[in-house]
Amino acid sequence: MADQLEQLNETIELLSDLLHSGQDTEFIESFESLHDFEMAQVYAELPAQFRSVAWRLLSDDVLARVFDNLDVDEVDIVTLLQEMPPQRGARILQEMYADNAADLLQEMPARLVATYLSLIPKDEANVIRKLINYDDQTAGSLMSTEYLAVEEDLHVDEVMRLVKKQALEAESISYVYVLDSQDQLTGVISLRDLLTHSDDLAVSEITKDRIVSVKAGDDQEDVAQIVADYNFLSIPVTDDNNRLLGVITVDDIVDVIDEEAVEDYSGLAAVNVSQINDTPWHSAVKRIPWLIALLLLGMTTATLISSYDDLVRRASILAAFISLITGTAGNAGTQALALAVRRIAVGSEQTGWKDFLSEIVAGIIVGIATGVSVFTIVAVWKQNTMLGVAVGLAMTMAIIVANLAGYLIPVVIDKIGFDPAVASGPFITTLSDLTSVLIYFSVAQLFIAHFVGG
Amino acid sequence: MADQLEQLNETIELLSDLLHSGQDTEFIESFESLHDFEMAQVYAELPAQFRSVAWRLLSDDVLARVFDNLDVDEVDIVTLLQEMPPQRGARILQEMYADNAADLLQEMPARLVATYLSLIPKDEANVIRKLINYDDQTAGSLMSTEYLAVEEDLHVDEVMRLVKKQALEAESISYVYVLDSQDQLTGVISLRDLLTHSDDLAVSEITKDRIVSVKAGDDQEDVAQIVADYNFLSIPVTDDNNRLLGVITVDDIVDVIDEEAVEDYSGLAAVNVSQINDTPWHSAVKRIPWLIALLLLGMTTATLISSYDDLVRRASILAAFISLITGTAGNAGTQALALAVRRIAVGSEQTGWKDFLSEIVAGIIVGIATGVSVFTIVAVWKQNTMLGVAVGLAMTMAIIVANLAGYLIPVVIDKIGFDPAVASGPFITTLSDLTSVLIYFSVAQLFIAHFVGG
Incomplete structure (x- = not known):
């Protein structure tokens, strides 16, 4: 570079x-x-x-x-x-x-x-x-409107003459499109086939009538997926009556894939990473709104914690595990979020309930494994089994909830018609801070008599 | 779909x-x-x-x-x-x-x-x-080894005959490569030019000798960037002596761009999003190692907080703002991380110090804006100006540090030769929890006499 x-x-x-x-x-x-x-x-x-x-x-x-x-x-x-x-x-x-x-x-x-x-x-x-x-x-x-098109019933040499004449204008010469008298797309001929067949062959012999095309209103991400799957060099765009409107060439698809990836990545980080050459001032101004919005959400968590002030006074050790529980649950939520956004992006089989159950089960396994680890560490370190039970149990529950939120939020955003990539990682972690703290102090309240020396 | x-x-x-x-x-x-x-x-x-x-x-x-x-x-x-x-x-x-x-x-x-x-x-x-x-x-x-290559000193019709003969085997027919007697790549002819020039023209007239090629050992991400920039349909690969080894076609580049994007996205979320159809068990097993590793890092933060136990006993209100400060600093760090990873990925002008200073300035602006917001909210809500000052000041400093870490960590990882995408968002947030807590309690200790009554 x-x-x-x-x-x-x-x-x-x-x-x-x-x-x-x-x-x-x-x-x-x-x-x-x-x-x-x-x-x-x-x-x-x-x-x-x-x-x-x-x-x-x-x-x-x-x-x-x-x-x-x-x-x-x-x-x-x-x-x-x-x-x-x-x-x-x-x-x-x-x-x-x-x-x-x-x-x-x-x-x-x-x-x-x-x-x-x-x-x-x-x-x-x-x-x-x-x-x-x-x-x-x-x-x-x-789409580009400069494409190669011919009518039906021609021979290879006639089509090649047309290709040679139009080759300089066309944005892609890899395929020649066959149109009927109503400009409807009826077939596709590859240049490779034209070059490897004899001049006097009727092109109908080498015309593919199994056409893969897209509609002008189709989302660019779906078009890119098709071109990537089929390894096409270009794809035709038609109107609702199957009339050819233009073609999209693979170089534009390369840009789309990059653009969509940047969008998803930006979403996950809550910052637009496409403008990397901003001045420090512009860069800061773009990051601040998200941070302040999340800060306000974070204030509700602070308010919640301060409502448990009595509990903290009785057992100041509780303060030590706040960031551990919120942090770990936030990490689990971010993982679930990223998986869900990706699953939606690649249009994976959306069997709704199966996906949902599968994610719940994964969340429970992750929650239990992490909760047991925390229990062990706290019980040994603080020599306080019941404190370990409280923190471990709270951790397990907080992770299950954060995981579920990370999965559900992009799915719901997608269902109501927005780009699920807007559900950012920082939003999930900030939201799960609130649920995690609520779970943590509720559990602690139940157990406090057992881990605070009378 | x-x-x-x-x-x-x-x-x-x-x-x-x-x-x-x-x-x-x-x-x-x-x-x-x-x-x-x-x-x-x-x-x-x-x-x-x-x-x-x-x-x-x-x-x-x-x-x-x-x-x-x-x-x-x-x-x-x-x-x-x-x-x-x-x-x-x-x-x-x-x-x-x-x-x-x-x-x-x-x-x-x-x-x-x-x-x-x-x-x-x-x-x-x-x-x-x-x-x-x-x-x-x-x-x-x-790279594919099935390409179209001709020697120098031919005419258009001779090359076209060769193209027609080899077209079925070659993976891409968009370009014909010109090799000298040592198999060294000396030029490229586009099929479009061959089709639009007369049969008896010497191909040297339409041969581009300004060749853009890559070496066999080059990183696929760099190759993809070149193909995307130049809108190529394929790119030649040579050895150190400029001998042609093969060509890479754009369909493979499309896959590379997608693969690299998935890698970056996975890195940011600390989970591999390419395996979205795993069973819940496999999915959980893959997420757990990261969570446990981060949990151990998080334990150091918990230990740090518990070492400030006296402080929390004196002012239990301090507990209320732990998650607010760690959360917000973590969000700022994630933003800086994502921008740095992207900047490295697109090979943006790496003017080292300029980039570094620019990010520091942006971090300071973001930190001050957020710190002032927090000060205002806390001072009004708790009717305690000095508590507001302490929390706001701690927030500003925590953000500046997290922002710097988010920027520096991927840059350092890149410099020592690894993929910066491994520096995950959850890693940054967990690390910044530690620095944020340290800053928060240090500042609180300095100010405690001013905001605690009595």
């Missing part, structure tokens, strides 16, 4: 030098020899005065590849586009893959979107406009 | 019926019309008595596709292979992509591996043997 960064900086310096010394042809040649991803990185990082020369020198096609490969979450892509006159920006948007152009326009204020779209030929503007309207995180928002 | 499962069960029933009624030709036809992933699912789930008929009917090629698409982590793939005579199993291994065959053999006891390899032609056995020897989670363990 460090090497890559170094290499990038060297390239930027080299290209800046070429521009500085007026070696325009050499600049264009060097720039175009880069990979698309590198072009994008370099372009975004060029000093502004050189970038304003660069876009004058580079072709629309090359700039379209640059903007296709800029990450809207990492770079202020709108400002980069606005460095050029609107007409030029519009030409680049038009050259870009429609899905990327739509993503870029979604970063702009509405007024600016209207300006750019008015400068793009009507047909292409309409394609982009439609893509903008798909909800975020759906198949529609990911 | 539920639909898919239902569809799968229907297909299994249908195919079982065909076998039951002796409609062999219809069975073969239906089975072969499935997607490779579906074939694999169906084959693994067929009732055993039907599977023993199925493998007798299906060709080596089809069975190789079945075994190529079985997930070694989910299915007992070795048993499935052993249902056939060794000679047949060896033929299937030989037909499979070498990387998948190597993965399968790695699941077997050494004796069995030797048997199968002895039944495979020497050259191919050697290829598989080499792949088996690459360390898990490296580029070498992921």
Whole structure:
């Protein structure tokens, strides 16, 4: 990674030098020899005065590849586009893959979107406009409208001619889609099959009619799971009448899998880990709301403990085990939570009650094993068997409850239609602090006569 | 997801019926019309008595596709292979992509591996043997040896003829690699460029010599990052002399990204979430070691608190805020931990000291904001300003320390060469319980004269 960064900086310096010394042809040649991803990185990082020369020198096609490969979450892509006159920006948007152009326009204020779209030929503007309207995180928002499609009843050589003609525009050339006269998707031909069969074969012989497709409104996480399972390089997106709307390519699926993983991870930690390059101030400001919210929940636990003040006065040793019980139960709850969130994410067989019982049994086993350990340690250490019984019993019960909460909360959140990843580990631990303390002091109250020397 | 499962069960029933009624030709036809992933699912789930008929009917090629698409982590793939005579199993291994065959053999006891390899032609056995020897989670363990390669100085039509001839064997046909006489990788040609240029063009004109490749020993996570950044469909793997060893295809990268995400998530929760279909007993047995280990760490905190017994006797109100301070500091530590692990995972600019200072500043801001909140609540609720000061000050200091620990621990683990994901959230919270309690009681001791009446 460090090497890559170094290499990038060297390239930027080299290209800046070429521009500085007026070696325009050499600049264009060097720039175009880069990979698309590198072009994008370099372009975004060029000093502004050189970038304003660069876009004058580079072709629309090359700039379209640059903007296709800029990450809207990492770079202020709108400002980069606005460095050029609107007409030029519009030409680049038009050259870009429609899905990327739509993503870029979604970063702009509405007024600016209207300006750019008015400068793009009507047909292409309409394609982009439609893509903008798909909800975020759906198949529609990911799909590209530049795909290879042919009608039925052709031969291999005819299809290959079409493929060659359209190959430069299409975002993926791995599959050719077969459409009937109503634009309905009736089959898929792989490029591999086209290449390995003779020219005069009817393509119907190598067309797969067992099509795996998704609907435009499908959740991106489900689409990613299908592409990952089937090892597809792209997947077609259709409307409710099975008309082909676009295709989603595997590079977008790679991004989705990463994005969803970051979401789950962030949820578990109660902090958004996707913005790792924030300033300390911004970073702190984003963490504080969660902490304060959990603090208020934690205050109820403090209130509860202070209501047991008499008990603590009678047996100050009880204070020693508060953090042990809340901490351990919180850990058990976090484990149950993570397992439940993962189970929901991979769409594991949701046989409801079986899952539920299974988790209860696991919680009981974990609770008893831990409770017995604590009993042994306390009984030996404090030479007080009944204190050990009280703490061990409280531990077992607190773990069973925390475990159940860790399991149930994401399941319920999922059932009412939210992303279960919002049920964070810190929320579970803070909530289980309350239940654990309640259990602990209730048990202690029952046993106090036995472990406090009269 | 539920639909898919239902569809799968229907297909299994249908195919079982065909076998039951002796409609062999219809069975073969239906089975072969499935997607490779579906074939694999169906084959693994067929009732055993039907599977023993199925493998007798299906060709080596089809069975190789079945075994190529079985997930070694989910299915007992070795048993499935052993249902056939060794000679047949060896033929299937030989037909499979070498990387998948190597993965399968790695699941077997050494004796069995030797048997199968002895039944495979020497050259191919050697290829598989080499792949088996690459360390898990490296580029070498992921790569396929079936790629398209040509020598320099050819024309488009000559290369296309080679592509067509080798297309069925190659795992990816998106790129053709150019090798010199020493098998060193000198360039890459995309199939798209081959299709869109005229037959008589020298391929040197469309060969990219700016090659992005990885070494066989490279960590799979780094490889995945490169493929994701560059939107590659495959990436070449070379040895230290730049000789081409194999290619890694994007479908394997998708699996790596998922696997690494699961690892990070599991680490944060201190539980392995990849085995979500365990029995309650197995599930519990896997969670218990972590809980007991953390329990022992938690016992040191309990010991520490009990050493402050006098203090608690003098001011039992102190017990009320133990879980509030340990809990909140633990939450802050978890946030810092998650951010640090993520920062390391994406290989963000590791400017060491800058990162460190930035996290300290963020921790101080978070600590002060939370401490002031607690002070206000306690001072108002308990009508005791000095108690508020003590609890608020302790909270601020406990958060700053927990935050720092959450940041430093994964960074140090990474520096000494381990996966930072092993630094779990529960470990941080349990550790910070200890530091928080120490800080809390030290501060309380300083202030006790001011907030205890009398």
